[in-house]
Amino acid sequence: MRRRELLRVIGGAALTSIALPAHAADFRFAAIADTGTGGKGQYAVAKVLADVQARSPLGLVLLGGDNIYDNGEITKIKAVFERPYAPLLKAKVPFYPVLGNHDVRTNNGEDELRYFKMPGRYYTFNAGGIQFFALDTNVNADWEKQMHWLEQALSRSTAPIKIVYGHHPVYSSGHYGNNPRSVRDLAPILKAHKVTLYLNGHEHNYERTKLIDGITYLNCGGGAGLRPVGHSEFTALSRSVLHCVVFERSGSKLTLTALGTDGQAFDTVTLG
Numbered sequence: 001m002r003r004r005e006l007l008r009v010i011g012g013a014a015l016t017s018i019a020l021p022a023h024a025a026d027f028r029f030a031a032i033a034d035t036g037t038g039g040k041g042q043y044a045v046a047k048v049l050a051d052v053q054a055r056s057p058l059g060l061v062l063l064g065g066d067n068i069y070d071n072g073e074i075t076k077i078k079a080v081f082e083r084p085y086a087p088l089l090k091a092k093v094p095f096y097p098v099l100g101n102h103d104v105r106t107n108n109g110e111d112e113l114r115y116f117k118m119p120g121r122y123y124t125f126n127a128g129g130i131q132f133f134a135l136d137t138n139v140n141a142d143w144e145k146q147m148h149w150l151e152q153a154l155s156r157s158t159a160p161i162k163i164v165y166g167h168h169p170v171y172s173s174g175h176y177g178n179n180p181r182s183v184r185d186l187a188p189i190l191k192a193h194k195v196t197l198y199l200n201g202h203e204h205n206y207e208r209t210k211l212i213d214g215i216t217y218l219n220c221g222g223g224a225g226l227r228p229v230g231h232s233e234f235t236a237l238s239r240s241v242l243h244c245v246v247f248e249r250s251g252s253k254l255t256l257t258a259l260g261t262d263g264q265a266f267d268t269v270t271l272g
Helices: 040-055 074-082 086-090 107-115 143-156 180-192
Strands: 003-010 013-021 027-032 061-063 095-097 123-127 130-134 161-165 197-200 206-209 216-220 235-239 243-250 253-260 265-271
Touching (some): 027 040, 027 216, 040 086, 040 243, 095 130, 143 180, 206 253, 235 265
Parallel strands (some): 027 061, 130 161, 161 197
Antiparallel strands (some): 003 013, 027 243, 206 235, 253 265
């Protein structure tokens, strides 16, 4: 497939990198997680997003939790959100967050719920022909009630592409590994309702699985400090690298492209 080039300038040096598919997409969005440090790594990832937005406008950004380090202090919101993503906010790109384990350390994340105008600790919305389902995967979440809600919401969905996202992984070759509760309680629901993608952060690395019961699981938590990641029998690709992921929907197909802070694509695949 022919691909258009994305030109980035870092430290005065022009770099060309593979970016997004050359065909016109029906809808484009991005995902980041573990971002809220206000440090150089976050700004480097944010710069890539700003470059993508300037050339190929984004419909929205999924914010996969740990939005404010270390303890979800809303007083840090300018340093860890408003300034890093100023170009996207100026362009009125909406962010759709979930809460991570660091976010709930202060006031159980209620300050972020109000700031981001989140409909709840878990919620669903439609955009660009895709239905998104945002989960609260923290240990203090009401899992039984939430799984019942998710199953009902998925059963009512007529969207050709369904994406579920939360902060914690289901399958992972990173520090935390597979999440037994999510494997037991969440994965069967995703399978039963033919979800296209489950996306999360928490592991501070990148890992895309092979299809597991028809679903791709994507760890995309590479916006803060990195952790090592291994390779399991279910792994398609894993990297310990700062990154963002850009998605393009064309019809019923969803293409993901993972971009490092050098602007280069290190993974791309079409789902569905």
